[in-house]
Amino acid sequence: xxSTNSIRHNLPRTLFDKIWDDHVVYQQSDRAxxxxxxxxxxxxxxxEVTSPQAFEGLRIKNRSVRRPNLTFATMDHNxxxxxxxxxxxxxxxxxxxxxxxxxxxxxxITLYDMDSPNQGIVHVIGPxxxxxxxxxxxxxxDSHTSTHGAFGALAFGIGTSEVEHVLATQCLWVxxxxxxxxxxxxxFKNSHSLTAKDIILYIIRSIGTSxxxxxxxxxxxxxxxRFSMAERLTICNMSIECGARAGLIAPDSTTFEYIRDRLxxxxxxxxxxxxxxxxxxxxSDNSAKFERTISIDVSNLAPQITWGTNPSMVIDITDSIxxxxxxxxxxxxxxxxxxxxxxxMDLTPGVPITNIDVDRVFIGSCTNSRLQDLIEASxxxxxxxxxxxxxxxxxxxxxxxxxxxxxxxxxxxxKDAGFEWRDSGCSMCLGMNPDILSSGERCAxxxxxxxxxRQGTGGRxxxxxxxxxxxxxxxxxxxxxxxxx
Amino acid sequence: xxxxxxxxxxxxxxxxxxxDTDQIIPKQFLKLVQKTGYDKFLFYDWRFDKDGNPKRxxxxxxxxxxxxxxxxVRENFGSGSSREHAVWALRDFGIRAIVAPxxxxxxxxxxxxxxxxxxxxxxxxxxxxxxxxETVKINIDLTAQSIxxxxxxxxxxxxxxxxxxxxxxxxxIGMTFNFESYISDYEKTKSTYSLGVV
Numbered sequence: 241x242x243s244t245n246s247i248r249h250n251l252p253r254t255l256f257d258k259i260w261d262d263h264v265v266y267q268q269s270d271r272a273x274x275x276x277x278x279x280x281x282x283x284x285x286x287x288e289v290t291s292p293q294a295f296e297g298l299r300i301k302n303r304s305v306r307r308p309n310l311t312f313a314t315m316d317h318n319x320x321x322x323x324x325x326x327x328x329x330x331x332x333x334x335x336x337x338x339x340x341x342x343x344x345x346x347x348x349i350t351l352y353d354m355d356s357p358n359q360g361i362v363h364v365i366g367p368x369x370x371x372x373x374x375x376x377x378x379x380x381x382d383s384h385t386s387t388h389g390a391f392g393a394l395a396f397g398i399g400t401s402e403v404e405h406v407l408a409t410q411c412l413w414v415x416x417x418x419x420x421x422x423x424x425x426x427x428f429k430n431s432h433s434l435t436a437k438d439i440i441l442y443i444i445r446s447i448g449t450s451x452x453x454x455x456x457x458x459x460x461x462x463x464x465x466r467f468s469m470a471e472r473l474t475i476c477n478m479s480i481e482c483g484a485r486a487g488l489i490a491p492d493s494t495t496f497e498y499i500r501d502r503l504x505x506x507x508x509x510x511x512x513x514x515x516x517x518x519x520x521x522x523x524s525d526n527s528a529k530f531e532r533t534i535s536i537d538v539s540n541l542a543p544q545i546t547w548g549t550n551p552s553m554v555i556d557i558t559d560s561i562x563x564x565x566x567x568x569x570x571x572x573x574x575x576x577x578x579x580x581x582x583x584x585m586d587l588t589p590g591v592p593i594t595n596i597d598v599d600r601v602f603i604g605s606c607t608n609s610r611l612q613d614l615i616e617a618s619x620x621x622x623x624x625x626x627x628x629x630x631x632x633x634x635x636x637x638x639x640x641x642x643x644x645x646x647x648x649x650x651x652x653x654x655k656d657a658g659f660e661w662r663d664s665g666c667s668m669c670l671g672m673n674p675d676i677l678s679s680g681e682r683c684a685x686x687x688x689x690x691x692x693x694r695q696g697t698g699g700r701x702x703x704x705x706x707x708x709x710x711x712x713x714x715x716x717x718x719x720x721x722x723x724x725x
Numbered sequence: 726x727x728x729x730x731x732x733x734x735x736x737x738x739x740x741x742x743x744x745d746t747d748q749i750i751p752k753q754f755l756k757l758v759q760k761t762g763y764d765k766f767l768f769y770d771w772r773f774d775k776d777g778n779p780k781r782x783x784x785x786x787x788x789x790x791x792x793x794x795x796x797x798v799r800e801n802f803g804s805g806s807s808r809e810h811a812v813w814a815l816r817d818f819g820i821r822a823i824v825a826p827x828x829x830x831x832x833x834x835x836x837x838x839x840x841x842x843x844x845x846x847x848x849x850x851x852x853x854x855x856x857x858x859e860t861v862k863i864n865i866d867l868t869a870q871s872i873x874x875x876x877x878x879x880x881x882x883x884x885x886x887x888x889x890x891x892x893x894x895x896x897x898i899g900m901t902f903n904f905e906s907y908i909s910d911y912e913k914t915k916s917t918y919s920l921g922v923v
Contacts, residue, residue, distance in 0.1 A: 262915070266907040280908070293759065383807040573800070694752075
């Protein structure tokens, strides 16, 4: 095993190869047979929805958690975002949250529960608490674990059986995924109206919901080096929406500065030493091979918005609702999907999307609920009011984001304009708590999935950036935010 | 887990591409803490109207398809959320195998942990099966990795470990415990990036 590794180390490797190689616990000698590799997991993040059956499995077999100090839990999917001091309206939600509390207590796992100042969406608090570190492996029973790849960590979502496996062994059997490269080229007009969300929606639009094909996608290009961590997190977050297992961005000084002084991050000299190692190693070698390279030019990008029922059904805000033939380019399956989506979304081809009224606006989710997202949205809202036909809400990604936002007065800006200002959680991204759309309601949402019924049975979701959602709230219809900034 | 060797059944066809796990089991049914009893929630919003009455036109409500155990679907089946509840719902409903041109990868992995066999075959065969879905009978032999219908016998790919997991119904965690010396060795010597360890 060690000899094959040392040979491989002389070959040019991608960032993904390096993190992978660093975490190999056991590798079958015959690689040709495509046997899975036993991979060590540095961080296991846990939430209330996908973990109860895993803990129950441990109990049945009388097993323990191997490394409780590498395991961190929070409640995010079910938590109410208002009136938290009151008993939960939903009994089954309360039971699931109680189960997590009991499980963390029984197995010795740190939990940030509903009343903790560190509570929040698991993919927001991981980076915030310094749990997400470059070069590490991170898993969570949640597909948006790809978010953490923004730090140059190999991070991916797993099912509940695998959650149980990691709890018991701190390892996972994984077939090495393919490694794609997406080059984000062109001069990105990084103004206040074009955002990282527009880039990732455009990527998904370009390669489709299965274009990522279970791969690890490394995003590269000049645009990224100017991006903040919040923007990089948005890009990696939606990697799963093009079918990728993980997104990855090489860490740089922006990454290292973010990590400094975070609660669980190494401190002082220890951190400096690590940064030296990270700087040295955590990048793809010049001649390293990717299985596939995709180039995306973002020079002429307009604000992006979804019209249909999957995150690849995207148009420019200046476009009209597409005709099924135009969308499907002769592909019968895509045509049927377009017809079904138009029917579900109650849309007519040829109508400019800016003619369409919205009922609800949701600014939040693990994609777009960080402080920068809220600041940018507030700049659109400031001095304006929410249209009378719209009910709008802001759900900060964590209680820490909420506190920071309140410190600079964002809560007042939003409330003055007529937004609801909530506590943190997944909220209306998937509507497991009381924040849901009624059937037929149309929502401008900063979340990541516009699937049928995602935000509530019969609800109609349009995905966009925080500034675009803020613009829709003010105008009462989908609006090109460039006209407002 | 029921060991999987071979099955024979007619097909349950659902002719929609990119079916995501939110459709297979909507979020309101993810609040339970047990691992079984999800069959009644399978494809809930496609299967029942807003008053909870079965929608007649949906294939899962067709009594003549009720005893069928093989699902036939289109590309990228199981995309979106990682919820293993999607596989539990299919398994509890009685689905033993799913035939598709492609699967989303977290869903694909989740299948093997629950005794469900996902089979990938090419578009032409998928097209043929959709055209004959009412009557065609399928024989799946996992040992031989073959799927047989009418006069076709098609070989399908599956990794050795996934095949073994299905055929023997093994406890994967118990198997990993056999690698304890490798895991503790890793923890002692190779923890450069295992930052909770240093």
